[in-house]
Amino acid sequence: ASYSLPTGLSPSNIIGLSINSGGNAYTWYNNGTYSIGTPSALGSISSSNSFSLPPGRTVADIVAMAIDRNDSNKVYTWYINDTVSIGTPSDLDFYASPVYFD
Numbered sequence: 001a002s003y004s005l006p007t008g009l010s011p012s013n014i015i016g017l018s019i020n021s022g023g024n025a026y027t028w029y030n031n032g033t034y035s036i037g038t039p040s041a042l043g044s045i046s047s048s049n050s051f052s053l054p055p056g057r058t059v060a061d062i063v064a065m066a067i068d069r070n071d072s073n074k075v076y077t078w079y080i081n082d083t084v085s086i087g088t089p090s091d092l093d094f095y096a097s098p099v100y101f102d
Helices: none
Strands: 014-019 025-029 033-038 041-050 062-068 071-079 083-087 096-100
Touching: 025 041, 025 062
Parallel strands: 014 062
Antiparallel strands: 014 025, 025 033, 033 041, 062 071, 071 083, 083 096
């Protein structure tokens, strides 16, 4: 199956992608933006939203991202230093700053 990205972006720009319980695909990019769309058209709902990282973190530090299946406004982000933050799609540490996990 094929998919489309927002204008000016390529697959190499993707740093995280998660699909919420409603079927919307949230995709974060290494330029500090995220989009909302369908799995086949990643920016079809909203294509250029900014997001903020926790202090001291960069997009290169992100290992994985996931949306809480019960709450589409909660995003979990894991980092290379064995920490995880809980935030919103636009503010990755809105609910909890990065903490170490086991």
